[in-house]
Amino acid sequence: MDPITFVLFGSTGDLAKRKIFPALYNLFLEQKLPQSFSVIGLGRKTFTDAEFQHYVEQSLRTFSRRKPEAQERLEEFLDCIRYYALDVTNKEGYVGLLKLIQEREEQLNIPENRMFYLSVAPEFFDVIASRIKESGLGDTKGWKRLIIEKPFGHDLQSARELNHKLSQSFEEDEIFRIDHYLGKPMVQNLETLVAANPLLKALWSNQYIANIQITASETVGVEERAGYYETAGAIRDMFQNHMLQLLMMTAMHLPARITEKNVRQQKIHLLKSLRRLSKKDAANHVVRGQYGAGDIQGQAVAAYREEPGVDAFSMTDTFVAARLWIDDFFWNEVPIYIRTGKRMKEKSTRITVEFKDRFKEPYGNANQAVPNLLTIQINPDEKITLQLNSKNLLHNGQMEPVMMDFSMDASQMPEAYELLIFDALRGDATFFAHWEEVELAWEWVQPVLEAFAENQLPLHLYPSGSYGPAAAHRLLEEQGFRWWPDEEAVDVREMTLHVTASAP
């Protein structure tokens, strides 16, 4: 791998502490960083290099999946780290930063390969990119790359504006837009699962698949992020990015050769085939919800509107479910159901593929077959389950579902940020969002954002600790389906309240 200088904007922040430094350290231990590299941490706080190295050490001790054991290796890693205090809006500060980077490049005798990682609030993305250009930081004799965190825009127009600004300083193939769901090992495994298994590949279309269900439910609430979440909601926070990425990774038509370019093309093709919703249609295909007070694993929790920093009359969505259709040869007539929500009964990110029930007839009325289900569990466990029907001779030969399970050993798995940073350092953008993907995703979501803003859809209040609003079941019932697993149907229906007014 090429020697690099890793320039981390926002190095004193939460994400750097919890994810980025641990990822770099684990890559270092696995010898996946180049022989020679430096990390330059940036922020407004003042630190000497030694103080900052100590700060990083603390973050590794707290958050790294491999705890620093061998002091020698830890010191070797920390020794590559420098700190530079910079207010990113201050033009002059970049002159000193360039000087420091050049000094380090000379000391290590490495080429000018510079990775700029923007782990800062989105309002700084464009200003940093243009300062990198103006200051000469981007005029490298090696390569330069930009890793950019979410959110990428607030809506279609702001995303286009941001992209236009970034493109003044970086080419598209130099921009690595992080979607951490694309770094999850099971998500990275999706395409192999289908492409490398003729059994699944043969069934992967509307001929055999009845519907696809994608769920990301969380037990956590808004936590300390009300300022951001009140302007985002689940639709921007999860749906526009992570959920649509999961859809693309599941349903893209597999290219003949799996390459970065081909995979991205197929994802873009899939988004172009998504049936557009008009603002008027949104109410028929989308359900929005907000958590009320309730109980999470035995603990009473407050309603969203009672959370610190949240407006007492907030109409922000903490839950979104939607029914989507892909108008192409392979997926025509297969509904795709997506839902995501906070303060739900369980933490679970999974994709369930329900197969068509074409073989009912031989058993006539005595048929008790359940549909074949392939469930790809992404989080918290990484597991693939296939539900089949089998005859139980201990129960009068009754038919009953049996499960075939394959689990990955999550404790050994690299974290999403490790996989993604490693790919970016190698220049492989397969698991990063291309601009066209981001733009098409916003295009699909935009009418829904407008319908939400104009309150054209009811806001369903669901109790914390439930499976979300009952209305989310209607989306499936209209085609004769239900969310899997089955027990959810019963649980939800009795608990859902329904509000349309803005007052609580």
Ligand SMILES: NC(=O)C1=CN([C@@H]2O[C@H](COP(=O)(O)OP(=O)(O)OC[C@H]3O[C@@H](n4cnc5c(N)ncnc54)[C@H](OP(=O)(O)O)[C@@H]3O)[C@@H](O)[C@H]2O)C=CC1
């Ligand atoms: N935290 C998370 O789990 C996730 C975060 N993200 C995204 O990552 C990015 C960073 O988030 P997070 O770490 O949580 O944010 P924090 O608020 O914890 O950190 C912000 C960082 O930006 C720096 N900063 C703020 N203003 C300036 C300035 N004017 N000049 C220089 N540095 C500045 C702060 O440093 P200082 O105070 O020293 O100036 C700090 O290092 C955001 O885009 C967020 O949306 C994405 C997914 C998850």
Ligand SMILES: O=C1O[C@H](COP(=O)(O)O)[C@@H](O)[C@H](O)[C@H]1O
């Ligand atoms: O990007 C985000 O993702 C997390 C959920 O991520 P996961 O890896 O735990 O599934 C979500 O809590 C957060 O609101 C959102 O910004």
